[in-house]
Amino acid sequence: MAHAKTSGNGRPSSIPGSPTEPAPRWMQVLFAATAVLITITLALGSTVCATDASASCPNWPGCYVGKLTPSAHTQPVVEFIHRVISSSIGLFAVASVLAGVAHRRRNRALVVLPVIALLGALTSGVFGMMTIKWGINSVEASLDLLAALIAMGAMWRAWFVTRHPGAGWTWRPRVRWGVAAVVTLMAAHVGAVLVAGSSSLTRCMGWALFVRGVGDAPLAGWVVQQAVMAVGELLTIGLVVMRLRHRVTLWDLLLAALVVMVLVVGVVIAAAGANDGLAVVHAVGTVLILNLVMTGTMRDAV
Incomplete structure (x- = not known):
């Protein structure tokens, strides 16, 4: 009869390859990076809002018509960095979803949570584009923020699950x-x-x-x-x-x-x-x- 391995304190430890074993290190890093990027985007978004920097880059996705990058002034640079990081979140979120699918036997949340984060990030990105192109109303702006907040929470929770897949x-x-x-x-x-x-x-x-x-x-x-x-x-x-x-x-x-x-x-x-x-x-x-x-x-x- 097989016996579960125990840790130094007498508690059962994870068996290599079992669903309760932490996800691979690269996957933990990927999920953490995605969560950090979403958080940074929210912080930059609040900076853009507080300084009214969005109006300094009146075109989308480039900053000006016929020119991708901004002039060397604080407001357009902050807004452009915000757009670049926001755009990169989609790639990281897709990679996180694919990684979650590959390791879904550990915990289904490794798929569900990155998908929620991806949808939230895409929703927020679309609203961001709409803001520059033709403007949005307060209800749309509130949905933009809500989507970003949900994405942040979902991705950080997904990271915790990579570290403790079997924990409730x-x-x-x-x-x-x-x-x-x-x-x-x-x-x-x-x-x-x-x-x-x-x-x-x-x-x-x-x-x-x-x-x-x-x-x-x-x-x-x-x-x-x-x-x-x-x-x-x-x-x-x-x-x-x-x-x-x-x-x-x-x-x-x-x-x-x-x-x-x-x-x-x-x-x-x-x-x-x-x-x-x-x-x-x-x-x-x-x-x-x-x-x-x-x-x-x-x-x-x-």
């Missing part, structure tokens, strides 16, 4: 709190696009500033969105406290530092107004916070 999802208290924070923050970010004016920072994935911007939606809708974001912020702060009380890791310290930074910058913007630098720090900081809350919750659930 454990609903620890921190996991429940983290899921609540992620869902609330995502709802608030998507809602912000619906209620924000074209010249308002509210649309750029920032935390609630409680200051109405130019062109923001009627007061009732704006108040609801700011309230939902405030709840997401409180859940995030509570999650940081829970994690730091449980253990102190580099990622949790980084999340705590980002929360403090975004809150401080938000107060400065609310009190004195925003320049491009402050707007970018605030917007990119909130993208990274959402990412760390997502990935930390996934880590806690393993």
Whole structure:
């Protein structure tokens, strides 16, 4: 009778070639690279939004009519880099889907999650093209953001599955709190696009500033969105406290530092107004916070 191998602590260990064995290293790297690229694209998208850089590259896919690359100015360069990285995500996502199909016996999520990420990235890319070509309305812009957020979450979860194919999802208290924070923050970010004016920072994935911007939606809708974001912020702060009380890791310290930074910058913007630098720090900081809350919750659930 065959016996399962055990690790040093007495727990069963993975048998080479079994479905519970971690995916090959190259596959873990591929999935991580795809997830990182999606996250970077979201951060660059928030930068483009905060600096109104999209208008500086009025053509698509090239920056100008008859010229592919931008002039050496900050705004068009940022927008063009955003487009290049966004375009590369499709290739990485397709490669991830094919890798998942090849290793689907480990866990069907290795196929399903990359497919979701691919569809989200393609949807967001189409909306990005539409934005430059003829513009989109607030509902379409919110769907664009939602697709990108779903793609980021799906691909990071897929990466965790490559490392622990046989692990389930454990609903620890921190996991429940983290899921609540992620869902609330995502709802608030998507809602912000619906209620924000074209010249308002509210649309750029920032935390609630409680200051109405130019062109923001009627007061009732704006108040609801700011309230939902405030709840997401409180859940995030509570999650940081829970994690730091449980253990102190580099990622949790980084999340705590980002929360403090975004809150401080938000107060400065609310009190004195925003320049491009402050707007970018605030917007990119909130993208990274959402990412760390997502990935930390996934880590806690393993």
